[in-house]
Amino acid sequence: MRRSLAVWAQYILPQRLMSIVIYHVTRCTWPALKNPLIKWFHKYYRVNLDEAQEGDPAKYESFNAFFTRGLKNGARPMAGDENTLISPVDGYLTQFGVAKNGALIQAKGISYSVKELLGETTGLAQLTQVSYATLYLSPSQYHRVHLPLSGRVTRTRYIPGKRFSVNEVTASSIQGLYCHNERVITWFETNVGEMALVLVGALNVSSISIRWLGEIISGKPKVWNENKNQVQRYERGEEIGRFNLGSTVIMIMPPETLIWHSGLEQGQKINVAERIGTLVSTPKQA
Amino acid sequence: MLLTAERELPPPTVATLLEGGAQLPKVQLIDKMGQHFNTPDLSGKFSLLFFGFTHCPDICPLTLNVLANMHNDWATPTIAVPEVVFISVDHTRDDPSTITNYLENFNSTFQGLSGSLEALDPLLKSLGVLVHTQHQPGEQFYTVTHNPTIYVISPEQKLIAVFSPPHEAKTIASDFLSIRQHYFKSKVGHSKQPTS
Numbered sequence: 376m377r378r379s380l381a382v383w384a385q386y387i388l389p390q391r392l393m394s395i396v397i398y399h400v401t402r403c404t405w406p407a408l409k410n411p412l413i414k415w416f417h418k419y420y421r422v423n424l425d426e427a428q429e430g431d432p433a434k435y436e437s438f439n440a441f442f443t444r445g446l447k448n449g450a451r452p453m454a455g456d457e458n459t460l461i462s463p464v465d466g467y468l469t470q471f472g473v474a475k476n477g478a479l480i481q482a483k484g485i486s487y488s489v490k491e492l493l494g495e496t497t498g499l500a501q502l503t504q505v506s507y508a509t510l511y512l513s514p515s516q517y518h519r520v521h522l523p524l525s526g527r528v529t530r531t532r533y534i535p536g537k538r539f540s541v542n543e544v545t546a547s548s549i550q551g552l553y554c555h556n557e558r559v560i561t562w563f564e565t566n567v568g569e570m571a572l573v574l575v576g577a578l579n580v581s582s583i584s585i586r587w588l589g590e591i592i593s594g595k596p597k598v599w600n601e602n603k604n605q606v607q608r609y610e611r612g613e614e615i616g617r618f619n620l621g622s623t624v625i626m627i628m629p630p631e632t633l634i635w636h637s638g639l640e641q642g643q644k645i646n647v648a649e650r651i652g653t654l655v656s657t658p659k660q661a
Numbered sequence: 662m663l664l665t666a667e668r669e670l671p672p673p674t675v676a677t678l679l680e681g682g683a684q685l686p687k688v689q690l691i692d693k694m695g696q697h698f699n700t701p702d703l704s705g706k707f708s709l710l711f712f713g714f715t716h717c718p719d720i721c722p723l724t725l726n727v728l729a730n731m732h733n734d735w736a737t738p739t740i741a742v743p744e745v746v747f748i749s750v751d752h753t754r755d756d757p758s759t760i761t762n763y764l765e766n767f768n769s770t771f772q773g774l775s776g777s778l779e780a781l782d783p784l785l786k787s788l789g790v791l792v793h794t795q796h797q798p799g800e801q802f803y804t805v806t807h808n809p810t811i812y813v814i815s816p817e818q819k820l821i822a823v824f825s826p827p828h829e830a831k832t833i834a835s836d837f838l839s840i841r842q843h844y845f846k847s848k849v850g851h852s853k854q855p856t857s
Contacts, residue, residue: 472738476770503770504706504741568705630741631706631816634845637667655845 398582401438401619413441420515426450443518443584443617451648453612460524460633460652461611462645463572464510464624465517469642471508471651473630479507481552489627491554492573494534494596498562499571504630508651509553511623520616520624521647524654526563526570528607531599533559533591536576553625559583559591561615567632567656573625574616584617612648631655673836675824678843682819686783690748693764693773695757700784703818707743707841708772709833710812712790714751715763716802720809721747722766723828728811729767730830743813743837749775750785750792751805788812788820813840 403409413432416422424430428445435441454461462468470480477500478486490500499505512518536557557576562569574583584590587607588599601607609615633652645651672678685700692698709728713721728745735742747764749755752775755763760773778785778792785792793806811824811833822840824833 473741475735475742503744506741629705634667635739655848 453648454650458654461648463523466510466512506628508626518618525611526565529562531561533597568629571627575623577622670839673839676822676836682821685818688784690774690776693761708814725767727828745771
């Protein structure tokens with residue numbers, strides 16, 4: 376009962392208004408407001424500041440700065456070499472593997488279409504099978520997103536939507552959750568073919584920031600195509616974006632480009648730069 | 662390295678591995694949507710090639726049924742199921758829509774190709790597929806004799822293994838996983854070894 380009420384409540388909450396309020400509160404630099412908020416959050420979610428660059432919660436200039444805090448150098452040692460696919464975030468590996476019939480698994484018994492998630496029908500979206508991983512970031516975790524393998528940015532798409540919570544209870548209740556939510560998708564050209572990285576917004580998340588585009592403000596659908604005069608290539612492990620409150624990352628690649636690490640288990644906790652797979656280079660799709 | 666990424670599997674029990682593989686020749690065929698299909702369209706995935714014709718009374722439906730079961734019962738969520746490609750050697754009767762309707766009986770995701778015997782010839786020769794059309798005197802109906810072999814094609818369009826009948830769904834699935842692992846291991850063995 377509690378479960379269904381919590382999910383149902385998300386349909387009727389004035390999400391846009393709440394987001395605006397939360398946006399301003401989380402960016403407020405006034406110590407009388409931001410310090411108690413950070414303090415409460417720090418304690419309630421047992422945030423580990425030992426590994427953060429700034430260990431003193433009062434020194435963060437806003438709640439958002441605290442939430443998107445950086446980590447100390449060396450806090451996330453990079454696994455393997457260029458042929459190792461690494462985790463893009465600190466989170467929980469909720470689903471991974473190969474999706475059949477163009478449908479990704481959201482939770483047990485619920486699937487959603489790759490086309491709908493990516494908002495297009497060509498490239499990766501038209502493959503019947505894709506390799507994918509879904510990673511959920513809980514509120515206490517580090518909220519910067521890193522590149523799982525080196526690549527060149529080919530385009531970025533923003534798709535507006537609702538902002539349901541993406542926690543486990545909601546993920547197993549709302550059909551097509553990740554396709555309802557606001558999301559930013561970036562496509563990379565890599566040594567083993569195309570990779571799409573989907574950053575899905577969540578309840579209360581007022582924005583997603585992308586390194587080369589800055590903060591993406593909610594609004595109309597938009598596509599940023601590659602600027603041929605300014606090739607953007609990022610290396611494995613480099614930061615490429617931030618969530619300004621908890622959310623989910625979905626990584627999509629063609630099949631037969633990687634072998635999932637045999638030690639992986641569904642639902643396991645994983646950190647940035649830990650090994651999730653080994654790349655096998657096959658020629659790009661004709 | 663790769664060996665640590667996946668648990669080591671035993672060698673295939675039924676399939677025969679073809680060390681090094683044999684590159685498929687480029688041929689231009691027609692897919693089940695009526696579009697041109699070239700051998701490079703097989704790249705980026707493993708395929709199971711099977712030659713036959715839709716009027717086939719026995720071997721084709723039995724084999725496609727086995728392959729459909731293999732697809733439906735696929736139990737390895739971290740590995741892509743190989744694509745089944747049915748290639749008709751009876752271009753006269755098997756147009757794209759006939760092939761599409763025929764494959765619907767088994768699995769609608771199966772690819773269906775066709776081409777004249779001239780167009781298919783380099784592919785048939787390279788794989789060693791024998792096709793013999795038999796006309797019964799005085800009858801319109803004819804039959805086509807063909808190999809019942811299933812050919813395993815790598816993402817680089819190389820023939821890397823073959824399955825001879827009798828075909829069994831479970832064995833094809835488990836042997837395929839061994840073939841695939843063997844293929845990736847030999848590939849990594851030839852290139853730079855990633856460290857673990």
